[in-house]
Amino acid sequence: MAGVSLKCGDCGALLRSVEEAQEHAELTTHTNFSESTEAVLNLVCTTCGKPCRSKTGLLSVKPVNASHFLGFRPNIISYVSLINLIMKSSTLILASWSQLVIEMVVPEVDKKLLEELEAMGFPVARATRALHYSGNASIEAAINWVVEHENDSDIDQIPLVPVNTKVEAPKPSLTPEELKAKQQELRYISHFLYSRISSIFFIFISLFLQERIRVGKELLEAKRIEEENERKRIVALRKAEKEEEKRAREKIRQKLEEDKAERRRKLGLPPEDSSSVKHSSPVVEEKKSSLPIRPATKAEQMRECLRALKQNHKDDDAKVKRAFQTLLTFAGNVVKNPDEEKFRKIRLSNQSFQERVGALRGGIEFLELCGFEKIEGGEFLFLARDKVDIAVLNSAGAELDSAIRNPFFGVL
Template identity: 75%
Template sequence: MAGVSLQCGDCGALLRSVQEAQEHADLTSHSNFSESTEAVLNLVCSTCGKPCRSKTESDLHTKRTGHSEFVDKTSETAKPISLEVPKVDAMSNEDATATTDQPDEMVVPEVDKKVLEELESMGFPTARATRALHYSGNAGLEAAVNWVVEHENDPDIDQMPLVPANTKVEAPKPSLTPEQLKAKQQELRERARKKKEEEEKRMEREREKERIRIGKELLEAKRIEEENERKRLLALRKAEKEEERRAREKIRLKLEEDKAERRRRLGLPPEEPSAPKPSNVVEEKKSSLPVRPATKAEQMRECLRSLKQNHKDDDARVKRAFQTLLTYVGNVAKSPDEEKFRRIRLSNQTFQERVGALKGGIDFLEICGFEKVEGGEFLFLARDKVDKAVLNSAGSELDSAIKNPFFGVL
C-alpha cells in the first residue's frame, strides 16, 4: 500500500507532505522521517467546522468550546504522498548557495500586529504572544490561544522566537470579526476567572486542612499535658497519704514507748502483747455513765480539725486562716470595748479570702460568741456577751493548731 503520510521518528507526528515535514523539522530540529500508511486524522467539528488533526486536538477543542460532535473525513482527504522535494527557481538556488557561505541573520518573525495587541490586552507577555502567533501560522486569535494552552509547560515558552532574516513570511490569515473577537475575549476572560477561582478554592481547602491538622495536634498536646498533670497529682496524693501513714505510725510507736516507760517507772511488768485488753469493760463502764456535753474548747478544737481536713491540700491557706482567726480573737480579748474589733463585714474581700471562703471559719467565730446580724451582712459580738475565758480558750486552741505539726492528722 502506498504511503499517505510521513511520520516523525522522534515525536511520532504524522505529516501530509514533504513541505510539512520540512516545516516540522525547522520548528523542532527533528530529522528522522519515514513513509507511513497511516493517514493524518481529519476530524471536522460538526458545530463550527474546525478541523482537528488528532484525538488530543479534538479533546482540547471540546474542552474549550463544548462541541463534542465530529465528522471523520480522514478517508476523503487521504491521498498518496509525493516524496519529491519542491523545486525552486534558479534564483532561489543561487540565493541559497550564497546564504550557505555566510550565517543568516536571525530576526523576530513578522506576526499579525492586531492579534498580537489583542493577546497582550488579555495578559499574555509579548514574547509568548509572538511565539504563539508564529508557530500557529498566524491563523488568528483562537489558534494562538490554543497553541499557548498546549505548550504552556514548554521551558522556552517566554523566549522571543527568532528566524533567519530572509525567511519568507506568509500573509497572516484573516482574524476574527469584531463580534467574534469580543465573544472570544469574554470567553477567555471567563475561563481565566474560573481557573483563578478554582485555584483559590484549592488553596483554601489546603489551608483548611492545615488548620485542622494543627488544631488536632494542639488538642492532642493539651490532652497529653492534662494526662501528665493528672498522673502527677495522683502521685503527689499517694506520696502525701504515705507520709501521713508514716506520721501516724510514728505517733503510735511514740505512744507505745511512752506507755512502756511509764510502766517501767511505776515498777509494773511490761505489757504482754497477747494479753487481752479490757476494752470491752471500759466501754461498758462508759456506756453506763451519762454523756457529758462537749465544752467550748472541744467544740473549737473539732471545728479547727474539720477545717484542716476539708482543706488538707492547701496547708498554707489553712495556716493563714488560723492566724487570721487568732488576730480577730486576740483583738477582742485585748480591747473588748472597741466595737470595730467586735464587728466583721462578711462581704469583706480580705475576710472572704482568708476565713469566709473556708468551711468552718465562720463556725469557729460563732462558737466564740459572734452572731450574724443585719440580714447576715455582719458578724457581731455584743459587749455584754464577751467572755474572756472563751476567748482565751479559743486563742490556746488556735496557737496549738498553728504550732502542732500533727494537728488534725489523727
C-alpha cells in the first residue's frame, strides 16, 4: 500500500508533506522520517480549537503563546489560577517520571540455606540480606557476613533490588517507542511551565511599574499641595505684618496727638479745633499684584518667630526681653568665635538656658533657624562648623536688636 503520510521515527508524529516534516525537524531537531500508510487525523483541541494531526503529534506542534493558552490579559489574570495551573503541571511531570522509575523487588536466595539460617535463629530479613550479599555461597559465608555487618543500621531490613539486576543489559519498564514519547512529552511540559512562569514574571513587572508610576504621581501631588499651603501661609504672614504695622502707626499717631494736646494745655492754649485738623488720607488698598509671590526669607522667618514668642508671653515683658538678649548673646558668640565648639553647643537640660530661652515658646525654634540642630537624642543643640552662616547669624542679630529696641515690635 502506498504511503499517505510521513512519520517521525523519534516521536511518532504524522505529517502531511515534506514542508511540514522540515518544519517539524527545525522545531524538534528530529531527522528520522519515513513514509507511513497511516492516515493523518484531524484532531481539534476542545479548549482552544487548535488543530492537531495525530495523538502523538500534539507534542510536536509548536506551543501556543501564553496569553492564548491561558485565556487572559494583563491586570485581569487571577494569580490563584496561575498557581493552581503550575501545581497541576508539576504534578503531571512527577506522575510521568514516576512511570519511568525502575521497579524494586526482594532478591531471590537459596531457600535451603535460608531455612537453615532460620533454624539457627536468624531473622528472615537478616538471613535474606546475608545470603544475598554473600552470593548464596554457603552457610559459613552468610554467617561471616552477619558477623561483619551486625552493627549496620539496616541489618534487619529486607533488601530490595531492581527487577532486572543485569547491569550490562537492563530491561526498561517501557518500550523504546513509549520511552521516547514520554521523554518528548516531558520536554514539552517543561517548555509549557517555562512559558507560564515567564508570563507571570512579565505580569508582575508590569504591575510593579504601574505601582511606581502611581506612587510618583501621588508624591508630585503631595509636593504641589505642600507648596500651595506654604504660599498661603506666606501670604497670611505678610498680611498680618501689614496689619501690625498699620496698628503701630495708628498708636504712634494717637500718642503724638495726646502729647500735642498736653503741651497746649500746659501753655494755656485752647484745645485744637478738631474740624481744623487735617484728617489723614484714607489708606488706599493696594492692588493685588499679578507677579508671583516671593518666598519668605530667613530673616522674615526669624522676625515671625520672635513676634510669636512675644505674643505668647506678652504678660511678662521682662522675661521676653531677657530671652531676646540671651539669643543675641548666643548668635554674637558664634559670629565672634566660629571655631569654638563651646559656643556652638547648648545643653537643652541646662537650668539657666531653660529659664531664659528653653521654657519660652519659640526660643528653640529661633536657634534652629540660625542653623542649630538637635543631636544625641535631643539632649543638645549643635551648630556644625561647616554650617555656620555668618550672614544668617548677622540677620538674626539685627532682628533681635530690633525686637529689643523697638517698643512696638509685636504689638497688636
